[in-house]
Amino acid sequence: MLIKFISQFTDDQIIDMNKxxxxxxxxxxxEDTSLINKDPQHLGVFLGAKRNNKFVPSFRLLEFxxxxxPHVVVDQKQAWLFVCGRDLFVEHSFPSNTLVLVYSxxxxxxxxxxxxxxxxxxxxxxxxxxxxxx
Amino acid sequence: MKDFxxxxxxxxxxxxxxxxxxxxxxxxxLTKTQDEILTFLKQREVELxxxxxxxxxxxxxxxxxxxxxxxxxxxxxxxxxEESAQYSVEVLDPKPGETILDMCAAxxxxxxxIAQYMNNTGNLIALEPIAFRMKKLFNQLERxxxxxxxxxxxxxxxxDELFITFDRVLVDAPCSGxxxxxxxxxxxxxxxxxxxxxxxxxxxxxxxAQVLKQDxxxxxxxxxxxxxxxxxxxxxxxxxxxxxxxxxxxIPGSPGLTEVFGQKLNPEIAKAKRFWPWRTQTQGFFIxxxxxx
Numbered sequence: 001m002l003i004k005f006i007s008q009f010t011d012d013q014i015i016d017m018n019k020x021x022x023x024x025x026x027x028x029x030x031e032d033t034s035l036i037n038k039d040p041q042h043l044g045v046f047l048g049a050k051r052n053n054k055f056v057p058s059f060r061l062l063e064f065x066x067x068x069x070p071h072v073v074v075d076q077k078q079a080w081l082f083v084c085g086r087d088l089f090v091e092h093s094f095p096s097n098t099l100v101l102v103y104s105x106x107x108x109x110x111x112x113x114x115x116x117x118x119x120x121x122x123x124x125x126x127x128x129x130x131x132x133x134x
Numbered sequence: 135m136k137d138f139x140x141x142x143x144x145x146x147x148x149x150x151x152x153x154x155x156x157x158x159x160x161x162x163x164l165t166k167t168q169d170e171i172l173t174f175l176k177q178r179e180v181e182l183x184x185x186x187x188x189x190x191x192x193x194x195x196x197x198x199x200x201x202x203x204x205x206x207x208x209x210x211x212x213x214x215x216e217e218s219a220q221y222s223v224e225v226l227d228p229k230p231g232e233t234i235l236d237m238c239a240a241x242x243x244x245x246x247x248i249a250q251y252m253n254n255t256g257n258l259i260a261l262e263p264i265a266f267r268m269k270k271l272f273n274q275l276e277r278x279x280x281x282x283x284x285x286x287x288x289x290x291x292x293x294d295e296l297f298i299t300f301d302r303v304l305v306d307a308p309c310s311g312x313x314x315x316x317x318x319x320x321x322x323x324x325x326x327x328x329x330x331x332x333x334x335x336x337x338x339x340x341x342x343a344q345v346l347k348q349d350x351x352x353x354x355x356x357x358x359x360x361x362x363x364x365x366x367x368x369x370x371x372x373x374x375x376x377x378x379x380x381x382x383x384x385i386p387g388s389p390g391l392t393e394v395f396g397q398k399l400n401p402e403i404a405k406a407k408r409f410w411p412w413r414t415q416t417q418g419f420f421i422x423x424x425x426x427x
Binding site: 026032035038039040041042043044045046058059060079080083104106108110126127129130132133 | 174202203205208209257268270271272273275276277279281283284285286287296
């Protein structure tokens with residue numbers, strides 16, 4: 001699931017799969033394996049989790065993606081709408097169904113979506129931190 | 135019950151009144167530098183005041199929006215953390231590369247603060263026995279960019295089952311809390327509940343002492359004002375664990391009480407610090423720092 005997710009963005013080997021550990025529905029990148037046999041529930045770098053049969057990435061994982069991944073930079077108002085779960089109107093035209101990372105003007109990775117006819121359909125954004133607690 | 139509790143505080147020499155502390159935040163330097171984050175917040179017209187005795191603590195003087203619903207919050211640039219609650223980790227004084235235990239971790243305010251002071255290095259072990267609280271902890275670890283924490287779904291009283299010894303241990307113990315900011319607090323609390331907490335707190339401290347390295351630091355804190363959960367716990371702990379010595383702590387607050395309702399306690403307990411809300415304009419809080427000799 002993790003490999004399939006990454007392959008939608010890039011063919012690059014952005015993480016060493018030998019260092020990936022799955023705990024229940026969550027994936028972690030683990031350098032120090034000395035604690036694994038003690039049954040931890042979380043360790044190392046969180047990469048994402050399976051949620052409703054879909055892979056939901058962590059922001060760390062999205063930040064590992066190479067600069068060559070299509071992206072769009074939005075202003076403060078659009079940034080706020082995007083983290084509220086809204087789709088974006090963009091001037092730049094991406095080929096349909098391209099996955100696009102969304103950045104604020106300050107270079108903050110806000111999430112990603114897929115391009116469709118002048119829109120970026122929101123697939124995942126930082127507002128998830130608030131929504132998942134509800 | 136308000137009269138009952140206020141009468142107790144009066145018997146301890148205080149003149150209790152209601153208080154409304156300011157909101158406080160801790161800047162999270164694991165995401166950006168403190169200066170960069172302060173600049174971002176200033177651009178959003180958030181007015182902050184530095185808390186001089188905290189490395190990264192600020193009082194919120196004015197904000198036109200809810201700080202918890204902002205991009206800056208979602209980016210993990212700060213943690214909404216009450217001023218007094220920030221002192222536990224300040225007193226624990228975590229260092230990069232150490233092995234540290236946070237015995238009662240969720241929802242993660244102090245865990246993320248420890249990781250910050252460790253600069254995301256070393257081993258931070260966080261324990262949380264309740265599954266749904268653990269998920270809140272995971273969220274905060276991700277939001278705040280923490281990568282040196284390992285979380286176990288176990289009770290702090292079972293810490294020895296991990297077979298790890300620690301340079302520092304934080305026991306920010308479950309407690310009865312205090313009335314500041316909680317209008318219903320007086321309705322929910324009674325002496326029996328406070329005594330039940332005290333039993334758990336003693337067991338947690340016993341467990342912490344077991345897994346602490348020689349010369350290691352143990353910090354005990356609660357957000358309770360009740361002596362049964364604070365000074366009386368320390369008095370018991372010092373008598374049961376002569377290898378544990380209380381240390382002076384250089385933070386605001388009043389000295390720990392050495393006489394409680396007519397009972398004389400170990401005079402060393404004056405080295406602990408108490409945050410009486412009407413004196414500090416914060417939540418109620420209690421902190422003590424031990425060294426294992």
